[in-house]
Amino acid sequence: MAVFHLxxxxxxxxxxxxxxxxxxxxxxxELNLTGTKYGCGIGECGACTVHFNGTAIRSCSVIVSAAEKxxxxxxxxxxxxxSHPVQQAWDEVDVPQCGYCQxxxxxxxxxxxxxxxxxxxxxxxxxxxxxxxxxxxYHRIKExxxxxxxxx
Amino acid sequence: MINMQNQTINKTSRRDFxxxxxxxxxxxxxxxxxxxxxxxxxxxxxxxxxxxxxLEFNSYLSxxxxxxxxxxxxxxxxxxxxxxxxxxxxxxxxxxDWNKVKxxxxxxxxxxxxxxxTGGSGAIPHSWKRLRVAGAxxxxxxxxxxxxxxxxxxSECTADNSFVIHSKTGKKLSFGELAxxxxxxxxxxxxxxxxxxxxxxxxxxxxxxxxxxxxxxxxIFGSDLKRDGMVIAVIKRPPAFGSKIKSVDAAEAKAMPGVxxxxxxxxxxxxxxxxxxxxxxxxxxxKVEYEKDASSSESTADHNKxxxxxxxxxxxxxxRKDGDVDTAFKNAAKxxxxxxxxxxxxxxxxxxxxxxxxxxxxxVELIGPTQVPGSVVNSVARLLNMPADKVSLxxxxxxxxxxxxxxxxxxLEAAELSSIIKKxxxxxWTREDEITGGSYRPAVKYRFEAALDxxxxxxxxxxxxxxxxxxxxxxxxxxxxxxVDNLLIESADxxxxxxxxxxxxxxxxxxxxxxxxxxxxxxxxAGKDPxxxxxxxxxxxxxxxxxxxxxxxxxxxxxxxxVRDRAGWGTKKDVSQGFSVYYSHNSYVGQVxxxxxxxxxxxxxxxxxxxxxxxxxxxxxAMQMVLGGVVDGLGHAMYSKLSFKDGAVQQxxxxxxxxxxxxxxxxxxxxxxxxxxxxxxxxxxxxxxxxGAVANAIFKATGERMRSQPFxxxxxxxxxx
Numbered sequence: 001m002a003v004f005h006l007x008x009x010x011x012x013x014x015x016x017x018x019x020x021x022x023x024x025x026x027x028x029x030e031l032n033l034t035g036t037k038y039g040c041g042i043g044e045c046g047a048c049t050v051h052f053n054g055t056a057i058r059s060c061s062v063i064v065s066a067a068e069k070x071x072x073x074x075x076x077x078x079x080x081x082x083s084h085p086v087q088q089a090w091d092e093v094d095v096p097q098c099g100y101c102q103x104x105x106x107x108x109x110x111x112x113x114x115x116x117x118x119x120x121x122x123x124x125x126x127x128x129x130x131x132x133x134x135x136x137x138y139h140r141i142k143e144x145x146x147x148x149x150x151x152x
Numbered sequence: 153m154i155n156m157q158n159q160t161i162n163k164t165s166r167r168d169f170x171x172x173x174x175x176x177x178x179x180x181x182x183x184x185x186x187x188x189x190x191x192x193x194x195x196x197x198x199x200x201x202x203x204x205x206x207l208e209f210n211s212y213l214s215x216x217x218x219x220x221x222x223x224x225x226x227x228x229x230x231x232x233x234x235x236x237x238x239x240x241x242x243x244x245x246x247x248x249d250w251n252k253v254k255x256x257x258x259x260x261x262x263x264x265x266x267x268x269x270t271g272g273s274g275a276i277p278h279s280w281k282r283l284r285v286a287g288a289x290x291x292x293x294x295x296x297x298x299x300x301x302x303x304x305x306x307s308e309c310t311a312d313n314s315f316v317i318h319s320k321t322g323k324k325l326s327f328g329e330l331a332x333x334x335x336x337x338x339x340x341x342x343x344x345x346x347x348x349x350x351x352x353x354x355x356x357x358x359x360x361x362x363x364x365x366x367x368x369x370x371x372i373f374g375s376d377l378k379r380d381g382m383v384i385a386v387i388k389r390p391p392a393f394g395s396k397i398k399s400v401d402a403a404e405a406k407a408m409p410g411v412x413x414x415x416x417x418x419x420x421x422x423x424x425x426x427x428x429x430x431x432x433x434x435x436x437x438x439k440v441e442y443e444k445d446a447s448s449s450e451s452t453a454d455h456n457k458x459x460x461x462x463x464x465x466x467x468x469x470x471x472r473k474d475g476d477v478d479t480a481f482k483n484a485a486k487x488x489x490x491x492x493x494x495x496x497x498x499x500x501x502x503x504x505x506x507x508x509x510x511x512x513x514x515x516v517e518l519i520g521p522t523q524v525p526g527s528v529v530n531s532v533a534r535l536l537n538m539p540a541d542k543v544s545l546x547x548x549x550x551x552x553x554x555x556x557x558x559x560x561x562x563x564l565e566a567a568e569l570s571s572i573i574k575k576x577x578x579x580x581w582t583r584e585d586e587i588t589g590g591s592y593r594p595a596v597k598y599r600f601e602a603a604l605d606x607x608x609x610x611x612x613x614x615x616x617x618x619x620x621x622x623x624x625x626x627x628x629x630x631x632x633x634x635x636v637d638n639l640l641i642e643s644a645d646x647x648x649x650x651x652x653x654x655x656x657x658x659x660x661x662x663x664x665x666x667x668x669x670x671x672x673x674x675x676x677x678a679g680k681d682p683x684x685x686x687x688x689x690x691x692x693x694x695x696x697x698x699x700x701x702x703x704x705x706x707x708x709x710x711x712x713x714x715v716r717d718r719a720g721w722g723t724k725k726d727v728s729q730g731f732s733v734y735y736s737h738n739s740y741v742g743q744v745x746x747x748x749x750x751x752x753x754x755x756x757x758x759x760x761x762x763x764x765x766x767x768x769x770x771x772x773x774a775m776q777m778v779l780g781g782v783v784d785g786l787g788h789a790m791y792s793k794l795s796f797k798d799g800a801v802q803q804x805x806x807x808x809x810x811x812x813x814x815x816x817x818x819x820x821x822x823x824x825x826x827x828x829x830x831x832x833x834x835x836x837x838x839x840x841x842x843x844g845a846v847a848n849a850i851f852k853a854t855g856e857r858m859r860s861q862p863f864x865x866x867x868x869x870x871x872x873x
Contacts, residue, residue: 001409018409018429025429029384034376035369037551039502040583041432044806047502075369082368090367094359094772097780098231099366100373100502100551125815132806134502134552135231136783137776138817 004064008033009077015064023067024048024059027074035075035103039132046131049104050074056111075103078110085151086110086144093144097135105131109145117152119145179216180290180331213242213286215294219314219328221248226258228270228523229362230501230550230557231780232835233773236361237276238283240770244353245287245346248327249314255361260525260545270523270550271558271654273737273833276769280831284345290334292343297333298325348767348828357772362549374520374548375506377578382508383412385569385579386431388421388438389589392799393649394449397421401439408434415572422569428580447649449799452495455620458646459493459597462618468642472628474699475638480612484603488677491599492666493860496592496620496794499655500811503551504586505562509569510576511536516543516567517576521550523557531560532567554784555654559591587809588801592794593655594622596662600670603638608678610636610689617643617663621652625659629702630735631686632671635693649799656784657836660736662861665789668732668844669857682848683716683731703735707764710825711742715762718823719744727757730849734841737833740764740825743782745845746818747853753869754850756786756818759842764825765834771824778822778838785842787812793862810862 006013008031015030022041027033027050036059039047043061050059051073078084082091086109096102105128112127113119119127124145133141214222223239239255242248260268291311298316299306302323310317314327348354365372390396400421402414410430415422421440425431448454462468481487507520509532516536522528525545533540550557566579581589596619603612613636617625628641655661675685690709693701712733715721721729721744733742744760761778768774791810795802803809847858854868863869 017427018433020433021427021429025427028376029427029429032378033369034371034373034378037373037502038375038428038504038580040806042583042805042807045502045583075367079368082364087367091359091363094357094363094776096231096360096363096366097233097776098502098550098552099362102366103369106367128814130813132502132811132813134500134554134811135776136780136787136812136817138783138814139779139820140776142814 004068006064006067006072007070008072009074010071017064019063019065021064022060023050023062023064023072026064027059033074033076037100037104039101039104044132045101045104046108047101047104049107049131051107051111054111054114056108075107078107084110086113086148089144089148089151093140093147095137095140095144097137101131101133105133105141109148113145113149113152117149119149121146179214180293180335181214213290215290215327215331215334217328217331219249219252219326221246221253221314221327222256223253224256224258226268227275228521228525228547228550228553229257230270230521230523230553232270232275233360233770233776234270234275236358237769237773238279239361240353240358241280241283242287244351245284246291247311247313247352248287250353250358252314257547260529260547268525269558270553271555273739273835273837276831277738277833285343288343288345289339293334293337293339294327294330296337297330301325301330301333354767354769355771357775358770359772372549373503373551374508375503375551375580377508377519377548379508379510379576379578382576382578383573384425384428384431385422385566385577386425386428386435386582387565387579387585388423388435388440389585390419390442392442392449393590393651394445394447394799395442396445398441398443404439405434405437408437410434413573414438415569417568417572420565424569424573424575424577431580432582450648450650451797452795455595455648455796458620459618462644462646463491463597463599463616465644468616468644469624470640470642471624471626472633472639472641472699474633474636477612477614477638477640480638481601481603484612485606486604486677488602488604488674489599490670490673490857491597491859492669493597494593494595494662494665495861496595496650496652497655497788497792498587498592498794498809499552499554499556500586500809501550501552501554501556504583505556505581506579507563507566508576508578509563509566511567511570511574514542518543518545518563518567519548520563520566521548521553521557522560522563523550523553523555524560528560528563531564535564535567536571554656555658556591558654561591583806584804587794587804590651591653592650593661594625594652595620596622596625598625598663598666600666602670602674602677604674604678608680610674610678612636612638614640615642615667619643619645620648620650621645622659625663627660627663627702629700631667631703631708631733632689634697634699634701635689637698639698650796657736657839660734660840661785661788662843664732664734664736664840665843665847665861668734668841669847672730672844672848672851673857681722683712683721686712686733703740707740707825707827708733708735710827711740711762711764714823714825715742715744715760718762718821719746719760728849728852730845730847730852732841732844732848734837734844736837736840737835739766739832739834739837741778741837741841743841743845745849747849749853754853756846756849758818759786759820759845761820761838762823762825763834763838764827765837766827766829766831768824769831774824774834775822777834779820781836781838782820782842783812783817785839786846787816789843789846789861790816790863793865
């Protein structure tokens with residue numbers, strides 16, 4: 001076990017975990033930030049997406065020691081009340097089916113739109129290609145990213 | 153718990169289906185039985201009133217004095233949007249202000265609920281009338297209470313948006329103000345239901361009531377659960393079907409940080425950890441030796457041989473026989489024969505299997521995602537040799553199901569582990585466990601034969617299904633049965649050690665693709681347009697039916713013609729179109745797929761879908777079920793493959809087992825037939841026809857038949873130079 005200093009959702013925190021622990025499990029098990037989901041553990045599905053210094057990363061594939069020197073934002077920190085434009089668009093377009101992958105989808109979309117505020121459809125598809133939705137809500141996810149881009 | 157002394161048992165009838173009482177603290181409470189009336193299951197009715205926990209009814213609708221309307225949704229929610237559609241039906245008949253409706257997941261009680269499951273696309277069709285009556289009865293009572301207070305005739309009053317209005321004077325009272333009075337009025341046995349043309353919510357797109365919890369990442373899924381003193385369990389399972397544990401060396405794993413214990417039970421070795429990562433990590437450090445068990449260690453090549461044995465052997469079960477098939481084939485001008493095959497597939501819900509269990513000396517607490525809460529309670533009770541009423545279960549939202557959570561295995565594992573280590577346990581499956589761990593969609597191979605006369609009429613039809621743990625792999629009373637005079641439908645099954653289970657649209661999810669591809673082949677061989685060929689068959693079944701027909705010919709015909717016209721069938725020069733139609737879960741779905749060649753490979757451009765599921769309750773949720781069903785059908789037909797070597801699955805995660813992603817999804821045009829009929833299923837019916845429409849469009853574009861799933865392995869996608 002070792003102590004690590006993290007900045008999560010604008011709070012400085014310390015956690016005492018094994019150095020090889022993926023950030024995903026630190027967030028979920030140690031910090032109770034369970035909005036970040038486990039889907040595959042190998043960075044293929046995107047359910048565990050969080051922001052690291054503003055970039056969307058797969059928290060299952062980043063070990064805690066590599067996450068120290070940067071600002072981590074999870075779905076719980078994207079907004080306190082669901083008021084982020086991407087979250088609002090997700091509700092307006094009524095995207096969720098089972099809902100399990102959606103926090104990861106939202107985090108990917110939020111980071112993407114920050115860098116590409118007026119995206120083309122092709123850019124949206126490229127950005128979202130790494131996030132699997134097993135319910136097949138892809139049409140509405142794409143639509144919601146477009147709607148969100150008009151709100152940012 | 154039900155107090156046996158206060159209880160009278162009634163056969164449920166319309167008359168005692170409702171129970172009106174006062175709500176503790178004021179208000180109107182209506183208990184109503186979701187499922188009992190049709191199944192004649194005894195419903196427990198007692199004088200106990202007040203709190204929900206004491207109510208001897210299966211569910212209730214309540215109106216509090218502040219106007220809040222609460223309705224429990226008893227079925228597990230896995231994305232089919234039942235938590236929104238159920239209350240919509242009640243609220244519409246009630247003329248409630250939708251913004252004042254609060255929805256809660258119903259408590260699990262296997263004694264009170266006799267069909268509290270999510271499966272078979274059955275929730276709305278089963279509950280439609282009950283929910284309407286519940287809403288309409290409450291509305292009737294509220295109007296009666298207002299009429300009494302105003303001393304006017306009830307017929308002069310109407311309800312709207314949670315108010316009762318006296319139209320002559322314009323006086324109005326809110327539901328909340330009337331709830332107390334309404335609770336003291338005796339409800340009639342029959343209340344009039346709305347004319348569907350007056351529905352205000354039903355048929356509209358209403359957003360998912362759980363959206364906010366989902367998009368803000370609230371802990372609503374089973375895997376999010378945390379309890380004081382809870383430990384995490386991860387299980388190492390045999391690497392291959394047909395193997396068993398020979399020896400376990402857990403020394404290294406036990407010495408790892410955060411590991412509490414290693415437990416061997418049945419054919420499993422569980423690591424109990426303080427954290428999920430500690431358990432997952434230590435699982436890799438287990439040294440377990442396996443040996444062959446008594447069953448076979450099968451490879452995909454063995455399965456292919458078995459399929460052929462079943463297709464050529466004489467052990468198949470005859471499911472339906474009409475006319476004289478041998479003579480028809482002997483006299484045929486043309487005979488066609490073709491085979492289609494589908495692999496085993498995992499369900500892959502995004503939330504892997506998990507369950508919480510806290511087994512104590514005389515009680516068990518279970519929490520987690522399941523499609524069958526009653527079965528979980530009963531099977532855990534059996535496993536632990538405990539009365540079922542000592543087992544409680546709290547249902548969480550399911551991160552997808554697709555049939556996987558109709559199995560109780562993972563909940564039993566959690567309960568068994570908790571009983572062994574005497575601690576509250578949350579069991580987590582890894583993605584690898586899910587993909588390699590079985591309970592798959594069965595693998596099936598079909599052989600079709602058709603006999604055509606010299607005018608291109610289908611005078612003979614034969615189908616034999618060869619399944620692996622599929623049971624009956626055919627649907628003998630479905631299309632084209634009834635439209636062919638000489639017909640033989642058979643199935644054979646082989647019980648492999650590879651475990652199988654229901655998978656969204658069981659059987660039809662592969663049968664429809666195979667059948668609709670073959671019908672397309674027959675139409676081409678007969679020199680007929682594939683859609684007209686099907687319409688001719690339906691006409692034949694209408695004018696001179698051959699035997700039993702398990703579906704409605706008119707509804708099927710309407711769906712076919714509507715999708716034909718919407719897609720501009722046969723009028724487009726730049727795309728190749730393929731057609732498919734299928735009946736399942738009492739609904740009808742027709743599809744046209746459009747394919748274009750790009751870089752000499754077929755590329756799906758667009759899908760047209762027409763669905764007849766009767767009255768659409770929630771246009772938004774229904775749209776999701778159709779879009780999702782088509783994407784599901786398209787993705788698995790095109791990309792997903794599971795193969796075996798010596799009993800071991802050769803794929804284990806999303807890097808080598810492919811699911812459909814955003815770029816592979818074409819635009820989909822969806823249209824619902826509006827015929828005012830009572831609602832039928834929609835969680836599954838859009839999936840089955842998809843593979844056939846895609847396969848037939850690819851044929852039109854390339855001249856190649858897609859004889860095996862996944863299509864991506866066919867030569868048109870890989871070898872065309």
